[in-house]
Amino acid sequence: MINVTIWNEFVHEKIHDEVKSVYPEGLHKALADGLNGEGFAIRTATLDQPEHGLTDEVLDSTDVLLWWGHMAHDRVSDEIAAKVAERVRGGMGFIVLHSGHFSKPFKRLMGTSCDLKWRVAGEQEIIWTVNPTHPICDGVDSRIILEHEEMYGEFFDIPAPDELVFISNFQGGEVFRSGCTFTRGAGKIFYFRPGHETYPTYYQPEVLKVIRNAIKWAHPARNAKQQFGKSEPVRPFGGVLV
Amino acid sequence: MINVTIWNEFVHEKIHDEVKSVYPEGLHKALADGLNGEGFAIRTATLDQPEHGLTDEVLDSTDVLLWWGHMAHDRVSDEIAAKVAERVRGGMGFIVLHSGHFSKPFKRLMGTSCDLKWRVAGEQEIIWTVNPTHPICDGVDSRIILEHEEMYGEFFDIPAPDELVFISNFQGGEVFRSGCTFTRGAGKIFYFRPGHETYPTYYQPEVLKVIRNAIKWAHPARNAKQQFGKSEPVRPFGGVLV
Amino acid sequence: MINVTIWNEFVHEKIHDEVKSVYPEGLHKALADGLNGEGFAIRTATLDQPEHGLTDEVLDSTDVLLWWGHMAHDRVSDEIAAKVAERVRGGMGFIVLHSGHFSKPFKRLMGTSCDLKWRVAGEQEIIWTVNPTHPICDGVDSRIILEHEEMYGEFFDIPAPDELVFISNFQGGEVFRSGCTFTRGAGKIFYFRPGHETYPTYYQPEVLKVIRNAIKWAHPARNAKQQFGKSEPVRPFGGVLV
Amino acid sequence: MINVTIWNEFVHEKIHDEVKSVYPEGLHKALADGLNGEGFAIRTATLDQPEHGLTDEVLDSTDVLLWWGHMAHDRVSDEIAAKVAERVRGGMGFIVLHSGHFSKPFKRLMGTSCDLKWRVAGEQEIIWTVNPTHPICDGVDSRIILEHEEMYGEFFDIPAPDELVFISNFQGGEVFRSGCTFTRGAGKIFYFRPGHETYPTYYQPEVLKVIRNAIKWAHPARNAKQQFGKSEPVRPFGGVLV
Numbered sequence: 001m002i003n004v005t006i007w008n009e010f011v012h013e014k015i016h017d018e019v020k021s022v023y024p025e026g027l028h029k030a031l032a033d034g035l036n037g038e039g040f041a042i043r044t045a046t047l048d049q050p051e052h053g054l055t056d057e058v059l060d061s062t063d064v065l066l067w068w069g070h071m072a073h074d075r076v077s078d079e080i081a082a083k084v085a086e087r088v089r090g091g092m093g094f095i096v097l098h099s100g101h102f103s104k105p106f107k108r109l110m111g112t113s114c115d116l117k118w119r120v121a122g123e124q125e126i127i128w129t130v131n132p133t134h135p136i137c138d139g140v141d142s143r144i145i146l147e148h149e150e151m152y153g154e155f156f157d158i159p160a161p162d163e164l165v166f167i168s169n170f171q172g173g174e175v176f177r178s179g180c181t182f183t184r185g186a187g188k189i190f191y192f193r194p195g196h197e198t199y200p201t202y203y204q205p206e207v208l209k210v211i212r213n214a215i216k217w218a219h220p221a222r223n224a225k226q227q228f229g230k231s232e233p234v235r236p237f238g239g240v241l242v
Numbered sequence: 243m244i245n246v247t248i249w250n251e252f253v254h255e256k257i258h259d260e261v262k263s264v265y266p267e268g269l270h271k272a273l274a275d276g277l278n279g280e281g282f283a284i285r286t287a288t289l290d291q292p293e294h295g296l297t298d299e300v301l302d303s304t305d306v307l308l309w310w311g312h313m314a315h316d317r318v319s320d321e322i323a324a325k326v327a328e329r330v331r332g333g334m335g336f337i338v339l340h341s342g343h344f345s346k347p348f349k350r351l352m353g354t355s356c357d358l359k360w361r362v363a364g365e366q367e368i369i370w371t372v373n374p375t376h377p378i379c380d381g382v383d384s385r386i387i388l389e390h391e392e393m394y395g396e397f398f399d400i401p402a403p404d405e406l407v408f409i410s411n412f413q414g415g416e417v418f419r420s421g422c423t424f425t426r427g428a429g430k431i432f433y434f435r436p437g438h439e440t441y442p443t444y445y446q447p448e449v450l451k452v453i454r455n456a457i458k459w460a461h462p463a464r465n466a467k468q469q470f471g472k473s474e475p476v477r478p479f480g481g482v483l484v
Numbered sequence: 485m486i487n488v489t490i491w492n493e494f495v496h497e498k499i500h501d502e503v504k505s506v507y508p509e510g511l512h513k514a515l516a517d518g519l520n521g522e523g524f525a526i527r528t529a530t531l532d533q534p535e536h537g538l539t540d541e542v543l544d545s546t547d548v549l550l551w552w553g554h555m556a557h558d559r560v561s562d563e564i565a566a567k568v569a570e571r572v573r574g575g576m577g578f579i580v581l582h583s584g585h586f587s588k589p590f591k592r593l594m595g596t597s598c599d600l601k602w603r604v605a606g607e608q609e610i611i612w613t614v615n616p617t618h619p620i621c622d623g624v625d626s627r628i629i630l631e632h633e634e635m636y637g638e639f640f641d642i643p644a645p646d647e648l649v650f651i652s653n654f655q656g657g658e659v660f661r662s663g664c665t666f667t668r669g670a671g672k673i674f675y676f677r678p679g680h681e682t683y684p685t686y687y688q689p690e691v692l693k694v695i696r697n698a699i700k701w702a703h704p705a706r707n708a709k710q711q712f713g714k715s716e717p718v719r720p721f722g723g724v725l726v
Numbered sequence: 727m728i729n730v731t732i733w734n735e736f737v738h739e740k741i742h743d744e745v746k747s748v749y750p751e752g753l754h755k756a757l758a759d760g761l762n763g764e765g766f767a768i769r770t771a772t773l774d775q776p777e778h779g780l781t782d783e784v785l786d787s788t789d790v791l792l793w794w795g796h797m798a799h800d801r802v803s804d805e806i807a808a809k810v811a812e813r814v815r816g817g818m819g820f821i822v823l824h825s826g827h828f829s830k831p832f833k834r835l836m837g838t839s840c841d842l843k844w845r846v847a848g849e850q851e852i853i854w855t856v857n858p859t860h861p862i863c864d865g866v867d868s869r870i871i872l873e874h875e876e877m878y879g880e881f882f883d884i885p886a887p888d889e890l891v892f893i894s895n896f897q898g899g900e901v902f903r904s905g906c907t908f909t910r911g912a913g914k915i916f917y918f919r920p921g922h923e924t925y926p927t928y929y930q931p932e933v934l935k936v937i938r939n940a941i942k943w944a945h946p947a948r949n950a951k952q953q954f955g956k957s958e959p960v961r962p963f964g965g966v967l968v
Contacts, residue, residue, distance in 0.1 A: 111327075117473040118471070118473065128879075128900070131667070131886070132881060133705060137705060139705075139706050142711065143718070154856050155468045157468070157470070162647070169895050169896070172474075172476060172478075173476030173477035173850075173852045174476065175854050184354050186617055226399070226626055228358060229357075229360070231361050232361070233363070233393075235414055370658070371638070372639060373644070373909070374912050374952055379947060384952055387960070396614050397616060397626060398614070405644070430859050463858070464865050595834060596815060600954060601957040602957065603959065635957075641952070657959055657960030668837055669839060710881045712841040712883075713843065714843075716845070717899055718898060
């Protein structure tokens with residue numbers, strides 16, 4: 001059983017009719033429904049809940065956290081953002097979706113601006129697998145076609161990912177590193193590009209399949225807690241510790 | 243001509259006799275002398291100067307910044323630390339030495355705790371090259387022996403480096419990823435482990451050779467400024483921008 | 485159920501008493517016994533069997549192949565070596581143990597000499613985890629101590645590994661990248677250093693734990709077969725194919 | 727002064743009028759002219775010369791070898807292919823252009839099939855920089871537009887590159903990792919995608935700029951020759967060598 005928490009700022013869906021018509025109960029609800037049924041225990045949390053729904057109790061029982069935010073990044077408190085980043089370093093899996101590239105926890109974990117080019121013009125995106133051995137590609141076709149998506153274009157200002165899993169081609173001529181893995185401390189991070197709020201991307205089965213795979217991949221290993229600080233030698237050598 | 247600024251907190255050397263005896267005019271002065279003569283224009287800056295010696299004027303004319311700090315990390319202002327990190331993202335090379343692993347700018351750029359094991363016991367460190375093609379190893383022997391150094395041991399909580407250049411063996415049984423490269427934005431970062439303040443490490447010619455090579459490597463490329471934000475298609479496709 | 489085939493040249497154990505006393509029925513038998521009981525279906529194969537025990541029938545039903553060889557690398561036929569490398573590219577997991585670094589299939593897959601330093605002097609090896617998030621480290625302590633092992637030292641002439649999982653410290657002062665992952669085509673490869681034939685390394689529980697984890701990690705993903713060669717456009721653009 | 731040898735199979739240009747009209751004296755001549763004037767001493771070599779023009783004397787005085795081949799890969803002798811690969815491992819820089827992805831030396835060094843998708847339909851290729859800090863991008867715009875090129879599409883069956891520098895977008899919807907670095911032994915390798923024989927790609931200034939940068943990058947470091955084989959301990963520990 002993997003405990004999954006889906007965090008969504010849940011603002012667009014309340015105030016923009018175009019978004020509401022695609023995700024009437026919120027992106028988080030569509031994701032929760034779509035990801036169901038693989039031994040995941042799924043909860044959701046949103047910005048306007050106390051502590052943005054990310055209390056210690058919730059985080060203590062979260063193996064993998066999904067994050068979707070866009071227009072309200074600044075309304076996430078610094079304290080909660082710092083706590084989420086710290087939990088990731090401590091081993092919680094973290095799957096950052098689409099415009100979450102500019103979220104506070106992701107930027108803290110990357111150490112870069114996470115900036116990019118963008119355009120909303122209903123164009124076609126084709127996502128190609130460049131790492132077919134990766135468990136995130138398990139059972140996924142070598143390409144995923146999204147008929148209408150927002151464009152994100154390089155240069156995407158992130159550190160070189162540990163593993164590059166997907167690259168997108170956009171009709172207007174751009175490319176984008178659309179599936180990237182990172183580790184920070186004991187935590188595994190997957191950034192996955194698709195999911196503009198005005199397109200029904202999160203209903204598309206291949207997209208959900210990738211996210212399901214990513215949840216399993218990001219599930220923390222049961223590793224011994226790392227030791228830090230002043231240490232006795234493993235192999236005595238006659239030296240005197242100061 | 244590469245403009246190099248060597249930043250040193252310059253505290254130990256004033257208050258600890260043991261350190262003063264090794265670096266009477268400060269670590270920065272020993273480094274400045276030792277790195278001289280390769281077409282570098284070298285300046286130094288220290289904590290107690292206004293803006294820690296890192297004014298906009300200084301940073302504007304710095305190609306590569308070296309950083310040594312230890313007991314006074316917290317006395318570096320958040321503002322200056324943020325500015326240094328931002329300059330690195332903008333292209334300034336950044337060479338972080340030894341206990342600089344815990345400095346504010348390095349931690350911001352890494353996104354991790356940067357924690358490690360340590361021990362001061364005068365033990366032998368042997369630094370091995372694991373990437374002999376790398377320009378930082380140019381003309382450097384396949385191993386560097388430091389007769390007495392502080393131990394730093396794994397797990398070193400950094401992101402997986404882009405390139406691993408050196409690994410250290412310590413007498414007490416530990417290993418350490420002692421030479422690591424990263425990029426953040428347009429900037430190149432090299433972390434180099436040696437240099438505890440009570441040992442004459444920065445007088446050792448091989449250590450200085452590595453740092454000289456790293457300065458040349460970290461010198462920023464003359465790249466076109468990256469474009470971000472809303473973008474017209476490169477290849478028109480009949481879509482309508484929203 | 486993962487189908488595992490353990491390949492051992494099985495020569496030392498027949499002709500060297502010192503080895504026979506440690507592995508009386510062969511290294512492969514000790515490994516097969518030690519790895520049992522995790523949903524693995526384990527078979528063994530040895531050099532002196534027809535086709536070295538690696539018939540198409542055996543390879544067709546192998547998910548992950550383990551390889552131990554040393555004094556008889558040259559007696560492995562080029563044909564079988566090429567076939568094994570091809571199967572790895574096709575998705576078969578491949579775990580190369582200790583002196584297998586010089587085996588024909590591994591050298592073909594790496595494209596390098598795979599040379600290294602070595603010394604048999606009964607010295608202590610300490611293996612440190614440098615990637616605690618990795619599934620190969622799952623449940624493994626942050627260090628593994630082998631009281632007596634052969635030394636392997638850097639520079640280890642391999643391509644930069646995709647992931648560096650373990651680094652060893654040897655008593656004589658060397659270091660070694662002891663746990664390295666690679667992919668080739670659809671196949672996942674793990675090189676794991678320990679296991680000199682005169683030491684009881686493959687009876688040590690932590691070593692077996694790492695190999696069990698590696699088997700699970702190397703198990704091929706169920707990916708769509710990649711397409712190669714002449715391709716129609718996904719997105720018609722009015723061009724004429726020549 | 728960097729000694730550059732440009733190797734071209736030089737077959738298309740003699741027998742296909744369409745190619746001859748673009749490169750009347752051969753691709754190698756166009757490249758030699760275009761790359762001139764940066765402190766390079768440039769020679770060319772072709773398939774029909776004795777030893778394909780790659781005698782020991784030529785290789786002994788080559789710092790960086792460029793390779794273009796396509797229809798005659800099989801006519802390169804195994805002996806010369808092996809020698810070239812061995813020289814690369816020994817430190818010679820190696821820049822593999824376009825259809826050289828299927829050349830014998832490149833495949834030996836990669837250990838994979840190096841297969842890909844392709845299509846000749848005169849479509850537009852846009853090459854994007856994804857690593858603006860890299861010296862191969864020095865002074866290169868963030869995108870290069872080639873109005874007419876052959877399509878190469880993912881999955882490109884290579885090992886994960888050490889550094890990914892460029893990604894291409896093709897009009898028909900594909901993407902490709904167009905600029906990839908690798909190291910093998912002491913040698914640096916750069917694969918650069920563009921250059922189909924029927925298009926005037928190698929006259930385009932940005933393409934030549936990238937290749938010039940790559941030559942400088944691939945120039946071997948002056949590293950101490952690596953030691954391999956049986957080794958005395960650096961740090962005596964009382965063990966007895968067997």
